Structures are given as structure tokens and as C-alpha cells.
Amino acid sequence: MKIVVIGAAVIGLVSPAFAQKLPGDFAFLRDIDPTIIQDIRYASSNNFMGRPIAGYGAAECVVKRDVGLRLKAVQQELARQKLSLKMFDCYRPSRAVADMVAWSKNGAETAAERRYNPAFSKADLFRLGYIATHSGHSTGAALDLTLVDLTADNSAKFDPAKDYADCTAPVAARAPEGSVDMGTGYDCSDAKGHTAAGSITPAQRRWRTRLVAAMAGQGFVNYSKEWWHFSLPGAGGRAYDFQIVSRRN
Structure with a gap:
């Protein structure tokens, strides 16, 4: 798949009077492609720390502009297959890492x-x-994401009062994520969460392979210990610590 270059004009979908200004060449992903599903978990209690993490003042995916444009290209290809990206984490303030x-x-x-x-x-x-x-997320060039089958029933919601099985359990027993079954939940720190884990089913492996291939088509590289983590080589730079805020003033 060839890298698709998309004109910068697509970024200006939201009037500057209404959009928050971000530093450098960062952008809200919703301003680049509002069709990409977002579930920014660190802005909620539905994550491994059980509470909102420092720096996440809003559940918004913030990325470097080039990263966002490439995600848009991935999304356009997936849409033809009735699939969508779902973002779990994008830019991560350095204070969140601390x-x-x-x-x-x-x-x-x-x-x-x-x-x-x-x-x-x-x-x-x-x-x-x-x-x-020192996280690559803090440069705006790293992402955590998955795939959503748009033809499936994705209505199940996380219930903080429910006692779910751990992230390696069968999909019906672990916390719902409204996405395809990749073999583990998001942020599962376990060998089963390694992209090439041998302990997953053939169907789960096919979904992982599909995600990696879709992202690789736009130059993204997967981290071998986390099927959900991707980065864009050369798009990083220094780490930032600005707070994630609502995209509207």
C-alpha cells in the first residue's frame, strides 16, 4: 500500500474561533478525521491505574499533524472493509508518565x-x-489503538462495579472494549499481549496481522510486546508536557 499524501486543507475543518490552539504541529485527531473512534482510557477510571491519569483533562486524541493525516489514510482504507480504527491513547503528557x-x-x-x-x-x-x-507518546508520534468491526454489536459498556476476569481471559469474561477480539484486552501486560504470541487463536492472530498490515501501509511500526502500540519513525522529537484539554473553547 502506498503512503497517501493528503492536503493540509483537511486540517482546517474546525474554525479557529472554536478550536483550542495546540503547541507546535500538534492537532486534535477529530479535526483531521472525526470518523475515527476514540476511547481515551487514561482520561477515565477504566484503565490500569483505576483513575484519570495526570495531564488528561479531556478524552481527546492529540497527535502530530503528519501522524493524524496518515491515520486518516489508514481509516479510509479500513472503511472499505467496514472496519474502523479505535484510539485508546495518543499524545501523553510527561506528567502522566511520572x-x-x-x-x-x-x-x-x-x-x-x-x-x-x-x-x-x-x-x-x-x-x-x-x-x-520516557515515552514516545509524549512526542506525539506514538499511539495505542485497535480495530472495530462496524457490522458487529459493539454496545457493551464497561461497568466499574463489575468483577471482570483478567485481561488474558476469553473475550466474554473480560471487560468489554467494543472492538474485535485481539486475544487480550488493551494494556494487558502479559506475554499473551505480545503481538506474535503463540497462545492466541487463529482468528485472533488474523486480526492482529490485519491491524499491523493496515498501519504498516502508512509507515507505522508495531511494538512487539504490545499488539496495540504503534509509532511513526522520524515523527517524534522532544517530549512535551502540555495538558490535554477539550478541543472546544
């Missing part, structure tokens, strides 16, 4: 937290490479 580091060292280990790392202690997440002390 919040994750502090969380990993707080000595607590709740049942909700264990759903995301059932095989080992959360204190090992950084040592094992599941969370980085």
Missing part, C-alpha cells in the same frame, strides 16, 4: 490493577518494558 512511575512504586496491588498484569507485580512493569520512563 504519574505512572509513582503509581508503580506505591506498594498497593488492587484486584482491578491485577486484571492488567495478572502474572507479575506492577513494580516490574518498567523493568519488563511494558511502561517506559
